[in-house]
Amino acid sequence: MNKHLIREWHFMLRQSYVLVLLLCGFLISSFSVLTGLSEIDSQRETIERLKTADQLDRAEAQDKHNAPGALAYYSFHLTYSAPSNLAFAALGERDIYPWKHRVRMLALEGQIYESDAQNPELAQAGKIDFAFVISALSPLLLILLFHDLFASERASGRHELLVTTTESSFALWGARVVVRLFAIFISLILPFYVGALINNVAMTDVLILSLWCLLYFIFWIALSLLIGRRESSAPRIASILIGFWALFTFVIPILGDLAINQSIHSPQGGEILLTQREAVNDAWDLPVQTTLNAFTATHPEYIGYKHENEGFDWGWYYAFQQVGDQVAEPLSIRYREAALKKHQRASFVTLLSPTLLIQKKMTRLAETDALAAMAYERRIREFHKTLRMTYYPWLFSADKFNKSNLDLLPQFDSTTSGTTYSRKNE
Amino acid sequence: MSKIHLAQIGCVAKDELRYWSRSKLAISILTIGIVLTLSSVIVTAFKMHELSEIRHSMQETSEETFMEQPDRHPHRMVHYGHYAFRAPSPLSMLDPGVDAHTGNSIFLEGHRQNSAMFAEQEQSTGLTKMGSLSPAFIVQVIAPLLLILIGYSSVSRERESQTLSFILSQGTSIFTLIFGKGLALFFVVCLILLPLTISGVFAVLLGESLAIVGGFLAGYMMYLLVWVLVILLFSTLFSKKSESFTALTFAWILFCIAMPRIASSTASISVPTAGKLETDFAVIASLRKLGDGHNAQDPAFTKLKNSLLKRHGVDSIEKLPFNFRGAVASASEAELTAVLNQFAEDRMLQELQQTLVARLFGWLSPKVAIRSLSMISAGTSVETHHRFIRETEELRFRFVQSLNKAHMEKLSYRDDVNRNKGEEARKKASVSSTNWQMIQGFRFSPADATTRFTRSADAYAQLTLWIVFLLLFIGYTGRRVQ
Structure with missing residues (x-):
């Protein structure tokens, strides 16, 4: 033999x-691996730079302000989804879905669709991985x-x-x-x-x-x-x-x-934002108690909160931010469900095509597919929730806050899965 | 060099067409080609029409809700904000370009430049990453393959079956033969381009410039002509049809499948760009120096205060003939916008440079050349997206400043300061909703025809060079074969 x-x-x-x-096969494959490695390296470096800059920026904001409401307003928090070790071989959807975000305690629906996307003309041609x-x-x-x-x-x-x-x-x-x-x-x-x-x-x-x-x-x-x-x-x-x-x-x-x-029909993304904006803006003109009632309906632990001053008040402000999210929530859920459903049906289509199938398998293994992007979005939502839950006691009972408490703020951890997010002060 | 007879070229072409009409494979390939082009033209036209309707109606809704807002404090409207939508250009029904890859709506508010949101691609099945049913993709990638399948053996067949020497000895020159075969292939090119031309007529009716549509179609004609020449060249170069087939397929893989992606990867690595998130940190650092426009007591505005007091010859801000808080809001918005624009321009410049590197690959692959030409002409390239960003920024600045002007001139300082002192005071600290009318009238359209032609000049040059180079090469090869 x-x-x-x-x-x-x-x-x-x-x-x-x-x-x-x-030879051509070898050269093209080498090129794809080389550029893939460099792409992933630069993504990692970007995340490192962002982490440093994020901490500096938050430290400055925390220096400048003292009230918990102002602190929450001016401090942003970096979230990111670090590329896996295998990502260099399957860059996947990372040039389409965002993998870095900075959020603060305002209504999340107004922030989460901001996307720091890469060059669209290059993304349209696709990269050679x-x-x-x-x-x-x-x-x-x-x-x-x-x-x-x-x-x-x-x-x-x-x-x-x-x-x-x-x-x-x-x-x-x-x-x-x-x-x-x-x-x-x-x-x-x-x-x-x-x-x-x-x-x-x-x-x-x-x-x-x-x-x-x-x-x-x-x-x-x-x-x-x-x-x-x-x-x-x-x-x-x-x-x-x-x-x-x-x-x-x-x-x-x-x-x-x-x-x-x-x-599958998905609501237009713009509708979510419009709904959320209307809710948040209307709140300025509505009686304070209406907003607080809507807020305490989902957060009963703050029922005792009294709106102290006549004009502006941070507790009320964050309550109506949250109410804005609550009003937009059904639309937002439908939007996400439509995306997920599309993805699930697409998986059936991949079964008919070996080409799609192997691509899907590789991006799944490398965690660079749409599912990974959706999981990242869930982690952001979890993080935002933890952030709110940390601030609420400080906002709604003024005596509970002193500035050393800021150490208790949650840190985004890209390795935690969405559901296991724990608060430090628990 | 022997003479080329036009009549003979016609004969050869007619013969080639007759040969195809007897081959089941050629007929089915032709049918596939025409059906694909036609269906892509129809499907994409409907899709882009729908998107255009949706975005126009959302634009109108957004303006109406803004104008329907009741009388209130003008600064509330600055934060209420406005939406702008990017309407697709008429030619996007032939080449949607980056439309699905960039956000198509943008939220405009005071003190911030937001990025465009809701790229279609994020809400898609993810199945069409390799290719979509757009006329651009079908003609750029699939049509060359079909031409190859029909034409790979046009000359090599004659060589393999030894009919070539017979034809040549009859007094037909090799170039007459080559160009005759070329003419037959060109007929196929025209068939493929016919649906595009019809769509082009619709684009003109929708208001696109005739010159741009003509240039767009001519570009595609040049591109497919490049492929006809490549096919004729390889078919003459190789003496066996299996060899000419393999070589042509390989050229197609390289030019149409591998090269566009190699171009993207090279560009993204050779010109690294910092994302918006990263430059935002630099923006924040610059902005800290400017002061917060909500707080007229901010020490950053002392200088403004002093110069205003001096100019109007009064000793306190209460005595100024306008609302000082509005003046601060207006001045700080202008300063802040200058900083934001600086960073936004830098970022767009970087992105453009990156794109230009990818477009250089048009010298190496005609597919990359036609891709740039097509997107630039159609107004669906990255430049159009930048134009959208710039125009919406202008819109943002205009409406914010017009509100600040109302804040300054139509609301007294005293009422403004007392706005939080009860319901009555709050009502007093407002301006009439007629001030919201200025929001009307944003309609996005791509850059004018001359600009788009200038931008695509390189791509035209690339395709021309390919044609000249291939003609020379065919001349050389033809003489050798003869």
């Missing part, structure tokens, strides 16, 4: 166009490498001779397939291994990802061979295979997208 493999290896090395394809190289480019390279396995021998008239003189069909075709698979696999995945080593990716993640790539490659090779057996002209075979590729990469996703968008 070894001698067949060695023979085919030497045979492959003599075919210059195969070598060109392998390893996930793209594997899911979209590798099938094309595989098609070019495997479509004419039989056809080229037929065309040069050697097919019948080879078939009758060889000892078994593995000795001939099997060895050739294995050698080419091995060569393309190595040239595409080697740069990823180097990147994974640099970025300390967990061994299990590397293994899982390698396995998926291998299975994906085998799928495309099997398809190529299947079609290759039936047809005789190499360009015809390749045309059909590219047709399949286009079906999986463009047609199924586009049709799926059309169908899903037809079936």
